[in-house]
Amino acid sequence: MNTLMDKITFNGTESTKLVVINLLKHVSQSIALPILGILVFLALWSTAANNIDTSLGKFPGPGAVAEQVVNLYQEHRAERIKAEKFYQRQEERNAKRLAQDPNYQPKIRPYTGKETFWDQIITSLITVMSGFLLAAIIAIPLGIAVGLSRSLNTAINPIIQIFKPVSPLAWLPLVTMVVSALYVSDDPMFAKSFVNSLITVTLCCLWPMVINTSIGVSSIDEDWVNVSKVLQLPALKHIQKIVLPASIPAIFTGMRLSLGIAWMVLIAAEMLAQNPGLGKFVWDEFQNGSSQSLSRIMTAVLVIGLIGFLLDRSMLSIQSLLSWNKQTDLR
């Protein structure tokens, strides 16, 4: 009897032990390992940085970057306060003029200070999202049409195959010239530089989205198409009820792919064309060549990476929200 009890308690502790071990394993897999990875990277980075000397000083290590994050934030605050004061002064002046002369039309001039790091981040984000959305509006319907019609596919495929491998940066000079020739208006809603960047982003998003959407649409399960035929669904309903939901996974694959490319291309385009955004920030700092430049560029590099990662994660969560195909490995 006693031995039996012993056995049971022994087994009991044994199984709790197992649970704890499994839990520890899980925690170490999902939290500890990534942290370890980051720590090792930071160590390697700072030793490497210490050993690299450039004409602009030592290569920035983690400490220098952290310092710049604070600096850039303070510069941003300072710039904002300056802007506020600028507008305040104008209002005071206008109020005074108005008191002297009731017919005076008050004028507010916009503040034209230097764009801060934060402003550049916002500019790049707006540009990439607008270009991406514009591409989606064009590419998804086109991809569906190409996927549904074999003849359209045969007709368009060579064009897609030729333009797909072209780096959108090669388009940039042409885009710039065409935009400055055609986009003329006295009071433009968008700056020309914005339009240039946007079209470049759109161009590079277009092909992956068209291709993936059309592949998704043309490889729909034959049975589902037969269901639609038996039900005699009209064309639009067929697209809405069968084609679109069935190809959501493929459409999102294309969208994630192109958003990733778009973010990389946009930074390069901004550097090349001096269009406002993170790329211009990097280029300006490089041209500036102060002792802080390298650490500011390094900060920008990390921020670019972080934003790219967050963009991909947000696409992923939208995808898993919309997609019926929970089995697809979401990575």
Add this chain to the structure above:
Amino acid sequence: MKSFLEISHIDMVFETPKGPFTALKSVDLKINKGEFISLIGHSGCGKSTVLNIVAGLLKATMGGVIINDKEVTTPGPERAVVFQNHSLLPWLTAYQNVELAVKQVFHKTKSKAEIRDWIEHNLKLVHMDHAMHKRPDEISGGMKQRVGIARALSMQPEVLLMDEPFGALDALTRAHMQDSLMEIQDELKNTVIMITHDVDEAVLLSDRIVMMTNGPAATIGEIQEVNLARPRNRVALSNDPEYNEIRSNVLTFLYEKQRKIETITGKQSTLDETEIKEQIA
């Protein structure tokens, strides 16, 4: 007497890279209203092709199908199909899958409330009302097939076409499904064409068993009447001499007269029933 459904002199020739392939040659069959027909034959002989031509999903090279004096030209909800792999839309729940069909067929004739009642009625008929808001990946294979049948029944078709509806299910589930189908059939008296590779299933469910010869150029070899009284009970039938005679007739056709060429060589006389079933499937 004029028949309700007439498959008339059907030839089917597929264009393949190796040249034309005659799958079916002069297939003729007359089916009465309310009749339950099984199509049985070795795999690849052309059963699905016959069914798809009746459904309107394939166009026969020669001949045609006439239902209620009208020739079949396109697919339509009056010839509902239950596919082998359930073919439910995975992004819709069981209810929504049936709803898509019901809305398409009855949107002009039924009110919103009537549509909802009709969807629920059909899911109840196949005993799926408890899981009607689950998606296909949350229910078992048998349950998916039930929803597929509910979707087909909900269209109130003139003919119900089923392509190996229980082929992918385990034996026990299959038996349950056959009992359910018999129950439903007693109530609705649909005209049904069902493809099967299970001889017992064919005898249990059918009024007539249509046996097809091997392809190429497959056609109807023999037709076996099944005049067993309904309702039928699988346990009681297993000792019924008439049932066993019908069963052995079908087996004889498949195994003696239409054995596959490959299986003749080697093991001629030692085939037992399980081996036959494997060949048929």
